[in-house]
Amino acid sequence: MKIPFLPRRPEEPVPSALFIAQMLWLLAGVLFLGFGGFLIYEQSDSGSLNFAAIALAIFFAAAGCACGVLGYRLFTGQRAARTNLTWLGVITAVPLLMRFGRYSLLAAIIMFCVALMWLPSSNYYFKVVSPKPPKRLR
Numbered sequence: 001m002k003i004p005f006l007p008r009r010p011e012e013p014v015p016s017a018l019f020i021a022q023m024l025w026l027l028a029g030v031l032f033l034g035f036g037g038f039l040i041y042e043q044s045d046s047g048s049l050n051f052a053a054i055a056l057a058i059f060f061a062a063a064g065c066a067c068g069v070l071g072y073r074l075f076t077g078q079r080a081a082r083t084n085l086t087w088l089g090v091i092t093a094v095p096l097l098m099r100f101g102r103y104s105l106l107a108a109i110i111m112f113c114v115a116l117m118w119l120p121s122s123n124y125y126f127k128v129v130s131p132k133p134p135k136r137l138r
Contacts, residue, residue, distance in 0.1 A: 010077040010129045018125055021116035022075050024109055025085060029067030031106050036060030063092050074117075079130040082117050089114040 014022075036057040043053040066088055073081035089110045096107035116122065 012077070012125065012129050015119070015121035015125055017116045017119050018122040021113045021122070022071060024113045024116075025067055025071035025074060028106060028109050028113065029064045029071060031109070032060045032064030032067060035103065035106065036064065063088065077126070077129040079126050079132070082122075082126065086114050086117065 036059075039053055039057045039060065040049075043049050067085075070081045070085045070088065074085060093107040093110040093114075096103040097111070
């Protein structure tokens with residue numbers, strides 16, 4: 001099935017939990033980009049950039065861009081975006097949550113979004129808007 005470059009939002013009403021998750025994913029993308037920029041700014045004041053700070057800033061920038069793009073795809077009702085955001089959330093939020101530093105709020109937002117995307121009302125919405133393709137017989 002070919003997906004258009006800029007798909008339109010489906011006419012089906014979005015459950016409130018899923019709408020909150022969509023908005024929080026976009027917020028998480030902005031927070032990732034902001035934390036990455038702040039990390040570079042913080043390291044540039046000290047006069048020398050270390051490799052770990054640059055690698056973490058690149059990771060934050062990539063995660064922020066992924067959250068933005070996949071958040072938009074979730075906004076258009078694509079089932080694959082929900083799966084990809086779940087994996088992105090688990091891979092990024094668990095290490096951030098274990099650190100218990102300044103990134104804990106971001107990790108809590110991401111885990112909350114993952115939970116909201118898999119509620120029964122959200123599952124029903126995706127069954128209506130983006131049904132699974134039928135299995136092919138071999």
